[in-house]
Amino acid sequence: METISRPASMERITTPALAKKFIEEQLAALKAQIGSDKVLLALSGGVDSSVTAALLIRAIGKNLVCVHVNHGLLRKGEPEQVIRVFRDEMKANLIYVDATDRFLDKLAGVSDPETKRKIIGKEFIEVFAEEARKLDGIRFLAQGTIWPDILESEAGIKAHHNAGGLPDDLAFELVEPVRILFKDEVRMVGHELGLPDGMVYRQPFPGPGLGVRCVGAITRDRLEAVRESDAILREEFAKNGLEGKVWQYFTIVPDFRSTGVRDGVRAFEWPVVIRAVNTRDAMTATVEDVPFALLQHITERITHEVKGVNRVLFDLTPKPVGTIEWE
Numbered sequence: 419m420e421t422i423s424r425p426a427s428m429e430r431i432t433t434p435a436l437a438k439k440f441i442e443e444q445l446a447a448l449k450a451q452i453g454s455d456k457v458l459l460a461l462s463g464g465v466d467s468s469v470t471a472a473l474l475i476r477a478i479g480k481n482l483v484c485v486h487v488n489h490g491l492l493r494k495g496e497p498e499q500v501i502r503v504f505r506d507e508m509k510a511n512l513i514y515v516d517a518t519d520r521f522l523d524k525l526a527g528v529s530d531p532e533t534k535r536k537i538i539g540k541e542f543i544e545v546f547a548e549e550a551r552k553l554d555g556i557r558f559l560a561q562g563t564i565w566p567d568i569l570e571s572e573a574g575i576k577a578h579h580n581a582g583g584l585p586d587d588l589a590f591e592l593v594e595p596v597r598i599l600f601k602d603e604v605r606m607v608g609h610e611l612g613l614p615d616g617m618v619y620r621q622p623f624p625g626p627g628l629g630v631r632c633v634g635a636i637t638r639d640r641l642e643a644v645r646e647s648d649a650i651l652r653e654e655f656a657k658n659g660l661e662g663k664v665w666q667y668f669t670i671v672p673d674f675r676s677t678g679v680r681d682g683v684r685a686f687e688w689p690v691v692i693r694a695v696n697t698r699d700a701m702t703a704t705v706e707d708v709p710f711a712l713l714q715h716i717t718e719r720i721t722h723e724v725k726g727v728n729r730v731l732f733d734l735t736p737k738p739v740g741t742i743e744w745e
């Protein structure tokens with residue numbers, strides 16, 4: 419299946435009927451390819467791996483083994499949502515690995531952004547490989563590779579991060595059921611498969627997760643401030659009609675503190691930075707014009723509900739010159 423290309427004549431999947439047709443064709447192809455063998459999938463809860471999982475669950479049921487690795491850098495509620503949707507509702511064979519301590523221990527004291535990213539990527543492969551070795555009779559590895567991944571790696575823009583990475587003793591055959599789809603088509607198919615909107619239409623989220631938003635050396639308390647402030651921002655954007663309108667929005671917590679006053683007492687605490695941007699391809703980005711009253715309301719909530727935070731700032735920088743993420 420790994421040599422399949424998107425046919426030039428393929429109609430863009432823009433309607434539920436076209437999504438349904440794709441799903442039926444894929445289910446037949448998956449059943450033919452896999453038969454009664456077992457398939458392993460790293461399920462992050464992102465759109466691509468979730469739709470891949472949903473298709474495979476329909477095609478082969480419990481012969482799909484999903485592994486959800488919680489690296490401790492996920493957003494608030496994400497691991498719970500993966501468990502609820504896939505284990506409880508779709509009855510999937512899901513292995514949940516809470517590797518939070520392992521990741522945070524490895525990251526302790528590491529402040530260089532690239533080193534942090536490398537540690538997170540390497541540790542992820544290690545945890546996943548350990549889980550894979552515990553399983554018997556796995557023949558295939560499923561991946562949520564999508565068509566832009568292939569195009570970008572062919573054009574030399576981005577290393578195809580999905581392919582490979584696993585040690586040689588885990589040489590599985592690949593299954594890539596959404597390989598020929600563009601992102602909007604993956605969402606259409608996911609919606610048709612009954613995945614919740616919060617999963618299908620969610621904003622992009624980097625592999626290293628909140629780790630690149632907890633600037634510098636990650637500490638548990640500051641990571642918690644990133645997670646809680648991000649949850650408040652998402653909740654307020656959803657309530658105020660900005661969810662689905664703004665391309666990406668999140669919070670960052672830098673590793674410095676400033677003086678404030680709380681209940682008449684000096685409060686030497688962190689700032690939270692809000693970033694909200696729009697883009698077509700993430701190569702350039704403009705800053706969303708968030709209503710001032712909403713920013714004030716979010717500031718009020720964050721400074722009162724998030725432990726250790728006494729200021730809120732808004733990042734006014736387009737890309738270039740600022741990248742979207744801070745690290």
Ligand code: XMP
Pocket residue numbers: 622623624625626666700737740741742743744745
């Ligand atoms: P930057 O910060 O480079 O980000 O302007 C552009 C887009 O890519 C996302 N991003 C990542 N996505 N793994 C990913 O899957 C990563 O390591 C990664 N780093 C950045 C970022 O969130 C933005 O949407």
